[in-house]
Amino acid sequence: MTPSSVPESSSSLEAVTCTLTLLGCGTSTGVPVLGCRCRVCTSTDPRNKRLRTAAHLRTSSGISLAIDAGPDLRRQALEADITHLDGVIFTHAHADHILGIDDLRGFNFSSRRPMSCYASELTMSGIFSLFDYVINPDPAYRGSVPQLTFHTIEHGNPFSIRGLEILPLEIVHGHLAVTMYRCGPVAYATDCSQIPPATAESLAGVEVLFLDALRSEPSPSHFTIDQACEVAHRLGIRRTILIHLSHSLDYNEISAKLPTGVELGYDGLEVSWRV
Numbered sequence: 001m002t003p004s005s006v007p008e009s010s011s012s013l014e015a016v017t018c019t020l021t022l023l024g025c026g027t028s029t030g031v032p033v034l035g036c037r038c039r040v041c042t043s044t045d046p047r048n049k050r051l052r053t054a055a056h057l058r059t060s061s062g063i064s065l066a067i068d069a070g071p072d073l074r075r076q077a078l079e080a081d082i083t084h085l086d087g088v089i090f091t092h093a094h095a096d097h098i099l100g101i102d103d104l105r106g107f108n109f110s111s112r113r114p115m116s117c118y119a120s121e122l123t124m125s126g127i128f129s130l131f132d133y134v135i136n137p138d139p140a141y142r143g144s145v146p147q148l149t150f151h152t153i154e155h156g157n158p159f160s161i162r163g164l165e166i167l168p169l170e171i172v173h174g175h176l177a178v179t180m181y182r183c184g185p186v187a188y189a190t191d192c193s194q195i196p197p198a199t200a201e202s203l204a205g206v207e208v209l210f211l212d213a214l215r216s217e218p219s220p221s222h223f224t225i226d227q228a229c230e231v232a233h234r235l236g237i238r239r240t241i242l243i244h245l246s247h248s249l250d251y252n253e254i255s256a257k258l259p260t261g262v263e264l265g266y267d268g269l270e271v272s273w274r275v
Contacts, residue, residue: 017060018164019272020186020210022243023076025265026050027214028096030072031247040247047251047266052096053190053244055210056080057183059275063162065089067181067188073100080268087116087161089153089168091190092178093126101131104146114147118159120168120179121152155179156202164275169199174221182206184275190244193221195231203235208271213242215249225254229262241265 024030031050032041040048052070057063066073066088076082085107091097104115119127127150128135134145153159155170155177167182172194180189180199185207189195192212195203203209209232214222222244223231232240243265255264 014061015274017272018183018186018275019058019270020183020188021056021058021080022210022241022265022267022269023054023056023066023080024051024070024072024267025243025245025269026052026267027244027246028052028094029247031245033247036247038247040250043250045251047264049267050245050247051076051267054097055188056082059164061162063164065161067091068097068190069100069104070096071099074103074106077103077106084111085115087118089166089179089181090117090119090123090127091180092173092176093119093123093130094191095130097191098127098130101127101134101146101148104148105144108144108147114149116151116161117148118151118153118161120155120177122177123179124150124152153179156198167202169202171195171199176221185273186210186271191222193219193223193227195235200235203237206235206237208239208241208273209235209237210241210243210265212244214244215246216254217248225249225258229259232262233259237261239263241269241271 030052051072054070055067057065064085066085069088137145153168155168158165158167168179171178171180171189171192173191178191187206188210190212211228212223213225213228216225240262251264
């Protein structure tokens with residue numbers, strides 16, 4: 001399967017409503033963590049139940065996009081009643097963001113066409129390495145494998161899906177280049193410990209930012225709660241929603257300590273805007 005460049009769209013959109021739904025806001029283990037009996041993992045508060053971080057972007061014109069396809073994709077799609085996808089836009093190739101790729105077969109079955117997948121060259125390389133059986137299927141195999149069409153995106157260069165413009169931007173996750181996405185006044189940045197200056201400049205005018213904040217204690221590859229709050233303040237973001245949360249963060253306890261304009265995400269949270 002050969003990657004292609006992102007196709008240009010000649011269609012234009014009237015003003016439409018976009019809605020981003022958090023399908024999950026948890027870190028790579030999810031919350032509860034298997035085998036853990038801490039107070040967050042045993043909490044009955046539904047906002048302390050966190051599937052692996054992923055999101056669904058839809059428009060009033062009928063566009064439907066997944067941001068990442070992690071191991072909880074099937075459950076997330078069923079709970080959010082996602083009946084079709086026009087594509088998946090990937091942030092990076094770590095397991096908790098791509099291991100649901102095989103479940104994209106269900107959308108192949110219903111649409112009877114390949115799923116469009118958008119990723120940077122680096123992310124695409126990681127996906128190809130892990131899913132060789134999809135990229136180079138065994139001609140003798142009689143079962144089904146996901147039917148995918150890959151489109152290469154470049155950081156800083158906007159691309160269009162059915163007329164909806166999306167801007168991919170580079171952020172840093174430890175030492176790994178990860179893609180964040182901006183659509184109008186909303187941006188989504190999972191798994192990051194640094195926002196490069198050029199990306200920060202491209203976030204001018206963003207009103208709502210979904211931003212990685214793993215825990216309160218330092219991490220080599222994720223923002224802490226305090227670091228994420230500082231980034232949001234420096235960028236002048238009106239509303240920041242923290243995601244990729246670990247089981248050390250109790251929703252009510254942490255929420256009471258956050259500055260105005262910053263909040264913890266929770267599974268099912270929705271944000272809408274006009275483009």
